[in-house]
Amino acid sequence: xxxxxxxxxxxxxxxxxxxxxxxxxxxxxxxxxxxxxxxxxxxxxxxxxxxxxxxxxxxxxxxxxxxxxxxxxxxxxxxxxxxxxxxxxxxxxxxxxxxxxxxxxxxxxxxxxxxxxxxxxxxxxxxxxxxxxxxxxxxxxxxxxxxxxxxxxxxxxxxxxxxxxxxxxxxxxxxxxxxxxxxxxxxxxxxxxxxxxxxxxxxxxxxxxxxxxxxxxxxxxxxxxxxxxxxxxxxxxxxxxxxxxxxxxxxxxxxxxxxxxxxxxxxxxxxxxxxxxxxxxxxxxxxxxxxxxxxxxxxxxxxxxxxxxxx
Amino acid sequence: xxxxxxxxxxxxxxxxxxxxxxxxxxxxxxxxxxxxxxxxxxxxxxxxxxxxxxxxxxxxxxxxxxxxxxxxxxxxxxxxxxxxxxxxxxxxxxxxxxxxxxxxxxxxxxxxxxxxxxxxxxxxxxxxxxxxxxxxxxxxxxxxxxxxxxxxxxxxxxxxxxxxxxxxxxxxxxxxxxxxxxxxxxxxxxxxxxxxxxxxxxxxxxxxxxxxxxxxxxxxxxxxxxxxxxxxxxxxxxxxxxxxxxxxxxxxxxx
Numbered sequence: 001x002x003x004x005x006x007x008x009x010x011x012x013x014x015x016x017x018x019x020x021x022x023x024x025x026x027x028x029x030x031x032x033x034x035x036x037x038x039x040x041x042x043x044x045x046x047x048x049x050x051x052x053x054x055x056x057x058x059x060x061x062x063x064x065x066x067x068x069x070x071x072x073x074x075x076x077x078x079x080x081x082x083x084x085x086x087x088x089x090x091x092x093x094x095x096x097x098x099x100x101x102x103x104x105x106x107x108x109x110x111x112x113x114x115x116x117x118x119x120x121x122x123x124x125x126x127x128x129x130x131x132x133x134x135x136x137x138x139x140x141x142x143x144x145x146x147x148x149x150x151x152x153x154x155x156x157x158x159x160x161x162x163x164x165x166x167x168x169x170x171x172x173x174x175x176x177x178x179x180x181x182x183x184x185x186x187x188x189x190x191x192x193x194x195x196x197x198x199x200x201x202x203x204x205x206x207x208x209x210x211x212x213x214x215x216x217x218x219x220x221x222x223x224x225x226x227x228x229x230x231x232x233x234x235x236x237x238x239x240x241x242x243x244x245x246x247x248x249x250x251x252x253x254x255x256x257x258x259x260x261x262x263x264x265x266x267x268x269x270x271x272x273x274x275x276x277x278x279x280x281x282x283x284x285x286x287x288x289x290x291x292x293x294x295x296x297x298x299x300x301x302x303x304x305x306x307x308x309x310x311x
Numbered sequence: 312x313x314x315x316x317x318x319x320x321x322x323x324x325x326x327x328x329x330x331x332x333x334x335x336x337x338x339x340x341x342x343x344x345x346x347x348x349x350x351x352x353x354x355x356x357x358x359x360x361x362x363x364x365x366x367x368x369x370x371x372x373x374x375x376x377x378x379x380x381x382x383x384x385x386x387x388x389x390x391x392x393x394x395x396x397x398x399x400x401x402x403x404x405x406x407x408x409x410x411x412x413x414x415x416x417x418x419x420x421x422x423x424x425x426x427x428x429x430x431x432x433x434x435x436x437x438x439x440x441x442x443x444x445x446x447x448x449x450x451x452x453x454x455x456x457x458x459x460x461x462x463x464x465x466x467x468x469x470x471x472x473x474x475x476x477x478x479x480x481x482x483x484x485x486x487x488x489x490x491x492x493x494x495x496x497x498x499x500x501x502x503x504x505x506x507x508x509x510x511x512x513x514x515x516x517x518x519x520x521x522x523x524x525x526x527x528x529x530x531x532x533x534x535x536x537x538x539x540x541x542x543x544x545x546x547x548x549x550x551x552x553x554x555x556x557x558x559x560x561x562x563x564x565x566x
Contacts, residue, residue: 013566057399060564080401087395093321095328107317108400152396 043212084153245283318410381463461552
């Protein structure tokens with residue numbers, strides 16, 4: 001059984017004040033997330049990431065298609081008792097204290113009074129806001145609210161957690177702690193589904209990612225599958241490159257840039273590099289450094305979204 | 312306790328921690344207290360004035376609390392996005408609505424009880440004997456307020472707080488002239504207007520059914536059957552309003 005499954009999930013919104021026009025926020029999304037994996041959903045603003053999460057959380061209803069979590073429909077109450085959710089830029093009842101909020105949500109999860117007390121204490125310590133436990137939420141900073149949001153998502157010891165921009169509002173220490181927490185969750189068998197703009201975090205954490213753009217799935221797969229593990233680019237720095245030699249090198253590289261007396265070349269793969277190096281030697285140029293560069297998620301993301309825009 | 316109960320208690324806690332509510336209650340108690348001064352300047356009418364103004368204060372300020380808090384019951388949760396972290400919990404949308412409704416009814420009840428205590432305290436200061444008949448009028452005021460909370464909740468499920476306030480206010484005012492709507496065809500006989508007023512008469516609650524303040528203050532006997540029927544009418548209306556609210560809210564996309 002998949003942790004999360006969407007089949008042709010589509011959402012149209014009506015936009016405009018008077019003459020309402022339909023806008024497709026999500027277009028036939030087919031996705032399958034396995035249990036125990038860390039799955040990242042990335043995409044530019046307006047790609048449909050938050051809409052996907054809202055559909056999974058039952059906050060909006062699909063125009064077409066279906067979604068299931070742990071094999072159950074998204075409005076199943078027993079299933080909801082097994083998931084945790086951190087919305088994007090969470091906002092909680094500001095008249096409650098952090099402790100009261102966790103106690104209230106614990107009541108909704110059906111936890112006993114003893115369990116609520118224990119979990120609240122544990123989680124407040126885990127996210128580092130024990131000292132603010134009895135402070136009203138209206139006095140919380142953005143980072144503290146985010147930390148409390150993480151705590152409430154873990155209250156019921158969920159099997160799956162959905163994080164929408166979990167690093168948002170966190171300082172570098174908070175982001176590091178969040179990374180460790182996600183790893184810890186995976187270690188205890190929890191499936192983590194998260195949307196993020198911060199691509200290095202996604203790359204560092206996720207087993208698999210899906211890239212969305214304008215509501216459509218552009219790419220999905222294991223990091224090792226979608227990111228070419230072989231060398232993506234070879235960066236070369238050389239000097240003594242005259243104008244004639246520069247003209248010969250230009251067709252052999254992706255980019256050529258002159259920096260003072262030196263030139264920087266980006267070669268696409270080994271064959272181009274070999275040809276450029278040979279030309280450089282013959283033309284009297286001097287090789288100063290060679291740096292192989294692997295493909296990053298950010299590079300892939302920019303390329304995929306760019307390809308789609310061109311098509 | 313059920314999940315509806317927890318949501319109700321949290322709604323109650325929200326209103327209790329809101330300073331606006333205290334201002335309203337304080338103002339209501341001041342109004343009840345001021346009836347004492349008015350009573351002093353009206354010869355042989357002191358007690359009647361205190362009862363009149365006291366019951367009116369309970370009704371008006373109860374209405375203010377029911378509408379002003381009720382219109383934000385759902386729309387405020389959507390505007391502030393507090394609902395986004397609540398609805399993914401193991402609750403249904405209907406449980407959420409029922410919890411919000413019961414929570415505000417509890418708030419209104421506590422306020423009505425505080426104002427009732429204020430009224431009886433004033434009568435006690437006037438050396439008046441305890442008069443249980445007033446409780447009949449106050450009870451029906453409370454039933455009316457339960458209906459009004461339902462009206463505010465219904466509007467709150469599909470529109471903004473401001474518009475919900477305007478609509479709920481309209482229903483409250485028109486609901487007081489319900490019998491005039493029924494007999495409108497005797498004034499205007501042609502056109503669509505009599506038909507429209509007829510539909511409004513059947514659609515909107517008749518708040519006059521809950522108003523027994525005048526006979527109670529005058530010392531007339533209000534039969535128990537009238538109170539039972541008015542209560543049954545109110546509860547039926549509340550049920551219909553809750554069903555309509557649930558129907559609307561279960562279809563609403565929380566963008």
